[in-house]
Amino acid sequence: MNKKGKLFEDLAEEYLREQGYTILGRNIKTPFGEIDILAELNGKKVVVEVKGGNTFNPVENFTPQKFERVFKSALHLLENEDFQIDLIVVFRGRISHYKNVERFYGEPQI
Numbered sequence: 001m002n003k004k005g006k007l008f009e010d011l012a013e014e015y016l017r018e019q020g021y022t023i024l025g026r027n028i029k030t031p032f033g034e035i036d037i038l039a040e041l042n043g044k045k046v047v048v049e050v051k052g053g054n055t056f057n058p059v060e061n062f063t064p065q066k067f068e069r070v071f072k073s074a075l076h077l078l079e080n081e082d083f084q085i086d087l088i089v090v091f092r093g094r095i096s097h098y099k100n101v102e103r104f105y106g107e108p109q110i
Helices: 003-018 064-078
Strands: 022-030 033-041 044-053 083-091 094-098
Touching: 003 022, 003 033, 003 044, 003 083, 003 094, 022 064, 033 064, 044 064, 064 083
Parallel strands: 044 083
Antiparallel strands: 022 033, 033 044, 083 094
């Protein structure tokens, strides 16, 4: 991971802690890809994808294909546990938190 990627993930982790999340892990590798942050809030696991940038809004980098890899990674890691997928975008120092992004992408066919 490059320095900027780590910085964006550090900012996202700090933000999540401030919001009451417990951080369970970072950069968790699975056969399908990597989970940037695994957190928990009120007993529910939250898989967090972090995108960051300064020149264009990095939300555009969270494609349906990327969502599918994150979803498959979460299923592999968490098996039958209830979870949600969130996206945190760090753009020009501002954090945007998109919760339950599966409602935008739909559940992929696996």
